[in-house]
Amino acid sequence: MKTHVKALVVGGGCVGTSIAYHLGKAGWDTMLLERDELTCGSTWHAAGLLPLFNMSFATSHIHDYSVKWYKTLEAETGLNPGFSVVGNLRMAQTQARMDEYMLYATTAETVGVPYQWLSPAQIKERWPLVRTEDLVGALFHPTDGYINPADVTMAMAKGARQLGVAIERKWQVDGYEWTGSEWKVTCTKMAEKGGNLIATEEQVVITAEHVVTATGNHSQRTAQLLGIKMPAIPVEHQFIVTEPDPALLAYRAAGGAEHPVLRDADAKWYVREERGGWILGPYEQGAPARFKYAVPDSFRADLFQLDLERIEEEYMSMIHRIPTSETVGLKDDFNGPICYTPDGNPLVGPAPGLRNMWLAEGFSFGITAAGGTGYYLAQMMVEGEAEIDMASLDPKRYGNWMTTEYAVQKNEECYSHVFILHHPDEEREAARPLRTSPAYDRQKAAGAQFGHVNGWDRPNYYAPQGFDDHASRSFRRGGWWQYAVEEAKAIREGVGLIDATAFTKHIVKGAGATAFLDWFTCNKLPKVGRINLTYALTAAGTTRTEYTIVRLAEDEYYLVSAGAWTAYDQDFLKKAIEDKEAEFGRIELQDVTTQWGCFAIAGPKSRDVLNELVRDAEPETVLSNKRFPWLSMRKIELGMVPCMAIRVAYTGELGWELHHPIEMQNHLWDRLMEAGEKHGLKPVGARAQNWLRQEKSYRAFGTELGRDATPLEAALDRFVDLEKDYHGKQAMLDKGIRSKCVTLLIDGPEDADPWGREALYDGDTKIGRLTSGGYSVAFGKSIGMGYVRPDLAVPGKTLKVKMLNQLWDAEITEDSPYDPKNETIRKNG
Template structure:
């Protein structure tokens, strides 16, 4: 047995497809002293029993791009290594068997076209011609992706392992990692049962073992193992070797051809978690006992689609544990708790489809300090406090597994593990008819119903909350609303070098007087927007930072790790200390003045400032700022005062039309005003100049900051994409990802969509792209259409806000 090296540049833990892909790509990047350690044999964890379907389309453009990279890699890896992979680009077929599913499939086809993928819509007869084994009596339509395919998981992993060795990486099987040595927060070595290897970077791709292993070093990886079964038949007549993969979501099942027979599996609504008390010691190359009773409902659904299964011989019913996550997406990236500890795990039974691209992205992240593109929807930093509790993670993951093939409704909320984190006003708002959504465990009012106990009624059309949100929207525009935004993430940065740190990290100038608010982005070296937040200066050496609920972990991690070395300041997460009430609308000043003796006139309390005022015995940190386009304040106050202050404001609002409002009204209001949302309209792949936020970048000041060079170059050279607004007929529902056509040419897709009740139009935002450059004149000179569920509809383009409260007129 070959001796272990004494040192390595990077160590990959885990010899499944993701680990081998990561080692392969690191070696291709020139990291030839990469070492992969596998405690048993390659693929012996979960890879060897994967079904091997490779689909590409997801609702996120970059995740789709990552899966598309997998296909490109699988197309060439056999020729590169000489090892067979079982890869076949035989296409993928998806069925729709009712009107709502057909709408979903047509919207998926639009998304595919937005992202540059070829997805064809088929009639039932055309679908049956591609898949002659199926009964198509109930099929309404289908979609076909010609570049999807299937692979043999073990073979393709072995090919990646060989490619890694050919590029210089070293792979050691039967080598168990016992420990990771950490000194003062820095990784120093990996200790195995065969010796110690010095290194500074660890990439943990240990599948379902990742959560427990990473937790030993303070890293939280929210995944749990679930049982997943599929059946393999004996060969039978009528199964073509080039049969496409088939997904039949209305029957919860999937199929692929295998050696003249079929593989059939599915996602049951009542999944069974595995290893609740821990994975058994020594578990490898092991399957679970087949559970025929639990699989029987899947079989009955499949027989209705593929009658030939009634007489086909059953070779095996494979039951293998797979790692699943609370939101159904995989987990990738550098752990926020430990520098240079990277994770690639939780692939929700699509690890073969994602393996090639995930390994590429992880390798780039390790080698270059950032991913090749924005991977926020899979980023490990999307999780937060509830995800430290394995029972909560399991509860939510069971629901996510059961929804794998259910309808992907717009605005759908999870129901499990709730309520978890509650504002002090939760019960009060519930008594007023609040219908709550959830983000990072927080219960947040989405809308207010006329009757108690109301809930969302999902559809692809206007949903049951549409009129109620319209009333809240109108109250914000015409009177005032009160919104519980206690879930905002809130940080304090303190210390003698706090200003110097923030002025390096922030694109805007935060060197302003105590009491000033600054809206700013934080950029990466490419000029992309890593954070979008508000900063208030509360003392010479202290700043109050407010960002979105879902970005609590990510933004805290970005700020803390971007503080230049040697500066004396400390960052604290103080989210749970304060409740937040947002008072917004043209009557907001009158209402606030009725609840406080402080001067809240425009002269006494200008826009973009913060002050501490008194309301009902409570010291309130009031921020005059708005995300809805109206006069307003965010009122940040100690949680124990929340109910008292809420009551005082509601009393002061009597006679002024003050109403409760929720997050869906915020979304409608911000769309009309043209405010950007991080995670959809802006992110690491978008710059301030592309997003129309160049005014918030301090290029006219002699202050260096992270991303300045890229922002300056773009200011001089221009941009190749630019965010614009689009409006269409109010009967058309915009959700985001609709394709943008300019003069008949595809130029982008909508990053967000919704409805503007004041302008009475459906509104979307999206980037207009042109490799030769995009100017304001280029944007406004074109004739535009949107593809909505595979139908072209005319639209109007806008670069200015649709609503301006100062002018009291609509710009549509």
């Protein structure tokens, strides 16, 4: 057994073996440890489905790679992975479900995933055992199907061994220690005794430059060993296998093709053929989380007792959809743990706070994701970044505020929502409210309908009392749309107030702060009392984080970044400071996110409202352009509240961000609302703000900005200083311009706007995708932002955008189509 490797993979399920294979293929000296036998976690009792359907751009790429790669394994390894390419049929009982499929389909086109539309009659003609009279239609994926989980894992393991990867079974990891340059991993030999797996006295310490954990149901034990938090906790998943169905046997004997994997999302189940019978896999309400803290030592390849009452509704609906199954008996049943996360996406990437420790945990669709996860994670480890933006899967999207109880509630909710309509404006209710700004109750009383970001509840929009947000959700313009229009108009024509307290906020100060930030970011640093928009780059030259930097003193800076990415940004800053402090001098980092509240006031009348509250010897001039110019900061007093006011507005209107002591927030809210009453001040939510920033072509991190595009590709040249040296600069230049970010005005359908997931076409050729979408009150039509081929990124160029299964005209505009010269935002006064 090796005692030193470049990469150690912990966990021998499908995910771990894929990672080991791809690291071996990259030429890394790699070893995999499994505490029991390969596949004996959730892999062994998985149904082996390979659904390409996914609303996430990154996850769609991962699934697509898996499906394609699995088809090549037999030729490489000689082992048949048991891939039955029967396709996947997603049936729809309602038009709303078809709307969901149409949104997914345009997302699939951006990845290159093939699909077909089938009518109820076409379904019945091809698969006569399926009842179709109550269906609206279906989406069919012809290239996926199902696979044998054990066989594909063994094929990947053999492929890994052929590449020089060592695979060791019956070794349990009991400790991790970072020495400053490598990991010391303490491992204990396991042995079977009386059917149980027990630890022996034999131990070995393995040193590894990099460690990857792919421990599945044991993720909570892994988190405890590493001293971190992970919201990966299993939930019970049941599926049953029927006896052979005589009608199915007769259909197949007569030459009928094997049924695709059948998914009746409105009935919350999948069904596929299994040796002449059927497998039913329901996603019912009430499935409990298990192993909240650790998997019992006695639990190996075990199962839980079946709870048929819990899945009775789904079982009866299978009989409705496949009537011949009614008289068929049950042959077998499975109820095992499947790991989940609160948003259903796995945790893939660097572990928070640790060096060279990589996580691949929380896979609810592990068989489908295994191949692609190994491929893209190996890219991240070997090359520094993957070719796609993996930030949406980053483990640090959940901060230290996350608790076991939160993960349990959200994971149980996530399981029950697998087949719930996934509206783009969906807001799930479990574990809420949790993190709230002080003004939450005042906003709720004003009709705020809240969204959930990084644990925070923040207003999405404001509606009359009694309005039902859940009932208003849609794949088209939901019931909330009219209220967001009114809020956007209020900012364009009058004045609006936005709660931006969830913004991430850091203080960077010390003798080395200036030199560090000059190296860390790509734009010039502002002068004292001024602000700049800038970007931190990855080592690959792509965009890692967007910051608004306020210079408070010569060596003190206030950094504001996206509210969804607090732990993500803090981890990057902290590690970069640790790497450079010896070179630049002492640097102090403080996360002050929860110490400072933030209100954004914007609109032509915003100065009038603030003038009512300013306390100064010459209050009428405090907010004038002369004393308070655009892109500057001043400390002002609004009534009894000291504020760090920043002359900037994400909406593109005259406005200020009012950063204030969070304990004074309610007082400030009340004074602003009172002062604003005669000026028509309107509280505004995140949805209207999102529309308004697109009218100004303001890029957003997580949509236009990410680790798959450079700031130059994002068309942010004015924020990139090519005269100085900084982290990632040369890699950025070496990338060149592979695609270009543009803003488009869209003549779309009368009842729908794009969501930022849609494919873009030049004639019949797919040439890009939208990353953001919405409605423009300034232009009275849909708007979107996205990436296209550089040769097409020309104002006036007409393209097509795929929405609701149709192509609609979309014209590329100049950047900042609303107020392109920034005359409004610089407004005199």
